[in-house]
Amino acid sequence: MEAVITTLAADFRAALPGGGALLGLDLGTQTIGTAFCDGGWRFASPGKTLKRGKFGADREALAALVRERGVKGVVIGLPLNMDGSEGPRSQSSRAYARNVAAALNLPVLLWDERWSTASAESALIAQDMSRAKRAERIDSHAAAVILQAAIDALAGGFA
Numbered sequence: 495m496e497a498v499i500t501t502l503a504a505d506f507r508a509a510l511p512g513g514g515a516l517l518g519l520d521l522g523t524q525t526i527g528t529a530f531c532d533g534g535w536r537f538a539s540p541g542k543t544l545k546r547g548k549f550g551a552d553r554e555a556l557a558a559l560v561r562e563r564g565v566k567g568v569v570i571g572l573p574l575n576m577d578g579s580e581g582p583r584s585q586s587s588r589a590y591a592r593n594v595a596a597a598l599n600l601p602v603l604l605w606d607e608r609w610s611t612a613s614a615e616s617a618l619i620a621q622d623m624s625r626a627k628r629a630e631r632i633d634s635h636a637a638a639v640i641l642q643a644a645i646d647a648l649a650g651g652f653a
Contacts, residue, residue, distance in 0.1 A: 497595035499588075499602045503647040506567065509601035514566025517559060518641025519594075520607065520633050521571060521587055522546065527633025529641045530563055535649040538641035540634035549590075553597045560598055568600050571607030571640040605644040607636070 498509040513533050520527035528541035544555050559565065570591050573583040587604065595602045 497599050497601050499591050499595050499604070501572065501604045503603065503644065506601055506603040507648050510567050512566075515564050516567050516569055516641060516645065517541075517556070517563070517565045518569045518637040518644070519556075519571065520637035520640055521590055522633055525633045526552065527635070527637035528559060529634060529638035530565070531641055531645050533564075533566075535645040538638045538645060540631065540638040543631070543633045549593050549597075553593070556594065557598060560600070566600065567603065568594055568598065569603045569605050569641050569644045570594065571637070572604040574606055603644055605640055607640050 498505060500506050500509075513535060515533050516531045516535070518529035518531070518538060520529075524546055526544040526546050528544060529538050530541050531538045541559070544552070546552060568591075570587060572587050573581075575581055591602045591604055594600075
């Protein structure tokens, strides 16, 4: 059976009738920020920031996280333009989502990531974190912002 890839929370929720832990990803050109949430879809927490490489290496690192955390689905940030249209980065994220769904055989939700990095940066500044530490952690915190927005919609039955 082919894994579901969708931009609709309702379709993703239908693919996971029993809930389950989720993995959130913020795809950068050089890194992948990760985040996780509990099986009840209440709280997203930043995870590791992975160095992005060829997909084979990414697949192994992601598969290890999925096994370690008992992940049932993946939420990937979809970088839309401010007007909501899709550009080259969106197409790259969609291609990555197809690879993830096939490699991990898990449903994938593509979630609008506009403002996620700015929101994560603001939160880290509010914690009085140094610029160097923020640079190390921004991707995983952005992944947590993306995942939290998605689980808020999933748990609330919206979208």
